Amino acid sequence: MTTFLQFHILTPWGPSNPNRDDQDRPKQAMVGGVPRLRISSQSAKRAIRESTYFALDLAGNLGTRTKRLYGELVKRLIAGGAEAAAAQAAAETVAAIFGKLDAPKKDAPADRVATTLAFISPAEWALAEELAGRILAGEELPKEKDLKKLVLRRADGAVDIAMFGRMLADDADFNREAAVQVGHAMTTHAAQAEEDWFSAVDDLNKAGETGAGHLGETAFGSGVYYQYVCVNVDLLVENLGGDRDLAAKGLQALARALALATPTGKQNSFASRPRAHYIRAERGTAQPRDLTGAYFVPVKAQVGIPGAIDALESMADRIDAAYGAVAEAVEVMDVERGHGSLQAIADFAAASVGQG
Numbered sequence: 001m002t003t004f005l006q007f008h009i010l011t012p013w014g015p016s017n018p019n020r021d022d023q024d025r026p027k028q029a030m031v032g033g034v035p036r037l038r039i040s041s042q043s044a045k046r047a048i049r050e051s052t053y054f055a056l057d058l059a060g061n062l063g064t065r066t067k068r069l070y071g072e073l074v075k076r077l078i079a080g081g082a083e084a085a086a087a088q089a090a091a092e093t094v095a096a097i098f099g100k101l102d103a104p105k106k107d108a109p110a111d112r113v114a115t116t117l118a119f120i121s122p123a124e125w126a127l128a129e130e131l132a133g134r135i136l137a138g139e140e141l142p143k144e145k146d147l148k149k150l151v152l153r154r155a156d157g158a159v160d161i162a163m164f165g166r167m168l169a170d171d172a173d174f175n176r177e178a179a180v181q182v183g184h185a186m187t188t189h190a191a192q193a194e195e196d197w198f199s200a201v202d203d204l205n206k207a208g209e210t211g212a213g214h215l216g217e218t219a220f221g222s223g224v225y226y227q228y229v230c231v232n233v234d235l236l237v238e239n240l241g242g243d244r245d246l247a248a249k250g251l252q253a254l255a256r257a258l259a260l261a262t263p264t265g266k267q268n269s270f271a272s273r274p275r276a277h278y279i280r281a282e283r284g285t286a287q288p289r290d291l292t293g294a295y296f297v298p299v300k301a302q303v304g305i306p307g308a309i310d311a312l313e314s315m316a317d318r319i320d321a322a323y324g325a326v327a328e329a330v331e332v333m334d335v336e337r338g339h340g341s342l343q344a345i346a347d348f349a350a351a352s353v354g355q356g
Contacts, residue, residue: 009226
């Protein structure tokens with residue numbers, strides 16, 4: 001049976017604007033007929049991938065999301081002594097494996113990008129360079145799908161690709177189904193964006209005209225956010241080619257990043273660096289369930305984080321009473337009550353991989 005690892009996280013945010021919409025305002029959502037502030041799943045995943053825990057703990061096991069494989073290959077081939085025209089031809093053949101390239105520019109033929117982002121593992125990047133070198137050496141190569149098999153992998157050691165998946169539009173055979181599902185975070189209470197009007201003084205105009213040298217406005221919001229994350233542990237191991245040790249290491253990094261990694265929008269303006277105050281990690285083989293329902297009736301602002309914790313735990317107990325226990329094991333870190341630790345959560349997450 002499939003093992004699932006679920007995280008329920010409550011994080012307090014002061015005035016901030018970490019994840020903006022097309023009007024530069026905090027993203028929002030209507031939940032239970034009440035306005036809430038929201039942080040998108042995409043923004044949260046980006047913050048996790050860019051976190052220190054991923055960068056340091058998983059160094060050498062992270063993919064690169066880019067449209068610029070072609071240009072990077074050209075640079076490396078030329079640096080290795082190849083002629084520009086030959087390097088461009090080889091790079092075009094290899095880069096096309098990951099997706100279509102845009103048309104070359106007359107004044108800058110090497111300045112080409114793919115039409116879509118590709119998530120490329122370290123192993124695939126190395127194989128792409130190797131293949132480009134073989135093309136430069138004049139080797140006869142297979143065509144189309146057989147050529148792709150020289151580079152593309154269905155499973156490898158890229159933890160972020162294994163977790164968050166990828167789609168290659170030109171060859172679905174090498175898509176990767178995401179093992180980690182990340183919900184949109186939302187405030188547990190009613191919340192709306194506010195406007196901050198600000199001005200700046202011209203330092204060289206102190207004795208001159210009155211008034212500001214610049215006027216502007218920016219939007220912000222604050223609140224306690226609920227975040228839900230679900231991991232299909234068996235799929236994660238499969239996506240990593242059966243490497244259980246790497247999967248456990250990845251889950252430890254994920255647990256730590258969920259507590260600390262946040263989107264960095266408007267960071268210089270608000271210095272918003274919150275930490276999770278509550279994490280409930282659950283492990284089991286039953287069908288997963290999120291606990292968003294705890295907040296369809298918004299928690300009153302006066303009860304703060306303790307009230308949000310009570311609502312979440314009450315909802316978990318009620319669902320278990322109706323459907324049977326979802327989790328076979330639970331680990332909790334509760335800053336408000338001085339219980340548990342992030343290290344314990346990370347160890348719990350790693351232990352979800354088991355021995356196989």
